[in-house]
Amino acid sequence: MPAKTQHNDPRAFDWDDARVLLALARNHSLRAAGQALGVNASTIGRRLEALERALGTRLFDRTLDGVLPTAAAEQLLPHAEQLEHAALELVSASEGIDREPEGSVRITAMPGLADHFVAPAVLRLLARYPKLQIELDSSIAYADLTRREADIALRLNRPTTGDLIAVKLMSDQVAILGSKAYVQQLGSLRNLADARWLGWDRDLALLPDARWLAEHVPEHAVVLRSNSINALLSAAEHGIGLVLMSKAFLRVRPLAPVKLAPPLAKAASSLPSLEVWLVGHRALRDVPRIAAVWDFIVSELAREGVRQPPGSRRRGV
Numbered sequence: 493m494p495a496k497t498q499h500n501d502p503r504a505f506d507w508d509d510a511r512v513l514l515a516l517a518r519n520h521s522l523r524a525a526g527q528a529l530g531v532n533a534s535t536i537g538r539r540l541e542a543l544e545r546a547l548g549t550r551l552f553d554r555t556l557d558g559v560l561p562t563a564a565a566e567q568l569l570p571h572a573e574q575l576e577h578a579a580l581e582l583v584s585a586s587e588g589i590d591r592e593p594e595g596s597v598r599i600t601a602m603p604g605l606a607d608h609f610v611a612p613a614v615l616r617l618l619a620r621y622p623k624l625q626i627e628l629d630s631s632i633a634y635a636d637l638t639r640r641e642a643d644i645a646l647r648l649n650r651p652t653t654g655d656l657i658a659v660k661l662m663s664d665q666v667a668i669l670g671s672k673a674y675v676q677q678l679g680s681l682r683n684l685a686d687a688r689w690l691g692w693d694r695d696l697a698l699l700p701d702a703r704w705l706a707e708h709v710p711e712h713a714v715v716l717r718s719n720s721i722n723a724l725l726s727a728a729e730h731g732i733g734l735v736l737m738s739k740a741f742l743r744v745r746p747l748a749p750v751k752l753a754p755p756l757a758k759a760a761s762s763l764p765s766l767e768v769w770l771v772g773h774r775a776l777r778d779v780p781r782i783a784a785v786w787d788f789i790v791s792e793l794a795r796e797g798v799r800q801p802p803g804s805r806r807r808g809v
Contacts, residue, residue: 510572512525513551514569515529515536516540516551516552517569520559522537540552550562551564592780593783593785594780595623596624596625597626597643597781597785598635598643599643599646600634600635600642600646601629601646601647602647603722604738604741606629607721609792611628613792614626616792617785617788621781624781624785637771637772638654638773643772643782644770644771644786645771646769646771648766650771651771656771656774657774658770658771659769660767661790661793662768662793663767666704666736666766667736668736668752669736669747669750670687670750671747674731675749675750680753681756682755682756684708684709685709685710687713687734687750689713689714690724690727690735691735693718696719701737701763704762704764705736708759708762721737729745770786
């Protein structure tokens with residue numbers, strides 16, 4: 493009858509020991525077990541002896557025909573097989589982890605950014621990473637990244653809560669834009685009330701550009717209000733009025749900046765600034781598909797010549 497196990501330290505038995513146990517039980521000799529594990533017979537012998545000392549019991553009887561498992565080994569073999577199965581499942585799971593950009597990435601952005609800057613760049617993104625699929629949420633409402641409602645967000649404000657990382661992509665002052673014909677007609681504008689204006693509707697009255705408009709332009713001069721950035725841009729393009737927008741839109745829409753005469757220098761200097769932040773969940777930042785889209789958005793802004801503040805290429809702040 494085998495001696496009772498004397499060593500109950502779980503560190504005395506690990507996966508390498510289970511492999512030795514299984515190899516000996518399946519191959520019935522030190523030499524064959526060593527071949528199965530890629531080591532020599534003497535190494536298998538030493539490891540078996542060390543394991544038997546650690547467990548305080550004999551695991552295999554040495555015979556002229558090879559090694560035969562004892563009752564103690566027979567008790568351990570089912571557990572060793574469970575370890576083997578778990579190890580194989582671990583390998584299989586690790587093979588399923590993303591190693592290249594592949595799969596779906598959900599991006600949420602304000603409509604102006606989503607429609608005019610993100611959507612047109614998707615073709616270039618897919619040319620670089622053809623296994624990606626992009627979901628683009630174009631809405632004013634903020635998706636909750638902490639609840640994984642989106643993978644990446646383009647926002648006008650830096651987040652202050654949640655386990656999020658953020659990088660400032662751009663910082664610029666809002667400009668007064670209009671159609672080229674209307675801007676030419678106005679010439680050097682000396683009085684803001686001399687122009688027709690376009691503005692956000694009442695629900696968006698707290699936006700910085702809406703507050704500037706309310707402070708500097710008389711109510712009767714605002715001829716159109718909307719909650720749609722595309723409607724305001726379209727109206728501006730058709731010469732209906734002037735609109736406050738980022739100068740980045742000069743690259744994507746047929747608009748021109750208005751020239752302001754010296755008497756309006758104070759009003760011009762108080763035009764609000766605009767920031768765009770790239771935001772993501774810290775736990776997802778290095779997932780290949782998300783990292784690829786993140787880095788692409790940063791490089792795309794550089795390609796377009798958008799002014800980025802120092803440090804915007806860092807992995808997150």
